[in-house]
Amino acid sequence: MEIKETPLQGVVIIEPKVFGDHRGWFMETYSEVKFKEAGINLVFVQDNHSFSATKGTLRGLHYQLSPKAQSKLVRCTKGAIYDVAVDIRKGSPTYGQWFGIELSAENKKQLLVPKGFAHGFMTLTEEAEVQYKVDELYAPECDRGIMWNDPVIGIKWPMNIQPVLSEKDKDAPILQEADNNFVYGDK
Template sequence: MTFTETSLPGSFMIQPSPRVDHRGWFVRTFDKQAFTQIGHFDDWVQMNHSMTQQTGALRGLHFQYPPYAEVKLVRCVAGCVFDVIVDIRAGSPTFLQWFGTELSAENGLMLYIPKGFAHGFQTLTSNCQLLYCHSNYYKPECEGALRYNDPQLVINWPLPVTDLSERDANHPLLNDQFVGITL
């Protein structure tokens, strides 16, 4: 695997190295020893799989407050998405900056998202499926979110939003009281 740090310190694009032969391919998507090179020592405690049908649909931007802040490893296994993370770490030099990239079944890239980041994605094709590894259990009472179209973030989503949950549409906009999360 090749780990490339993004413009937001602590987050990484991961390029697996498939072994290809006449039958197809085999790829390792996690190796605990390799991940220690980027400072990952947590265990994965939960794995989720999402499917989003409509092109242009948007999910996010979600995070969990401490003590249930989580590391995520995201991989698209069907279709193509524009995946976005936002740094919400209190005191971070990249606070409220975002990074976006295409994840697809074709490119095989994965995104490593450390604690202290909000995460969301927009589908660029229909019937997109994502696999997520989580380092902490989901706790609804610790969930937080940023609005996908918050004017303080100015995220350049590639397509008009065609589908959005009522919950994601109604997250509050950022204000001066939001100073980020302390890990």
């Protein structure tokens, strides 16, 4: 398992080692020991699995407020997505900046999105499935979002289309107006 830094501190790409032969392949998607060796000390408490039927579906940008904030370990197990993390920690040197990467069933990459970051993805294929581990249970009272096309953040989504959105995501505020209690340096 190879762990690669991104321009956003704490957001990392995880590339599992894939062992294949004439029968197919095997990979380790998570190892507490290897994560701890890399300085990632998370205890995952819930696994989530989403299915999007239509290419161009956009889910996000989502996060949960503290004290129910979630770190997420995201992977795409069918099809492909463009996965995005946005730094929303007030006072951070990268506040409002984003990082995006293609995750797919084919490339088997994963993205770790820590607390203090909003997360979202756009499906690049029909019938995309996304699975992710979280280190805090879902808390609807802390569930928040930011507008997927906030012009100040300026995410360059890979498809220049009007995405398929939920009502919740259509009505999300811009970052400047979002309910947000993350402060850079807080644990």
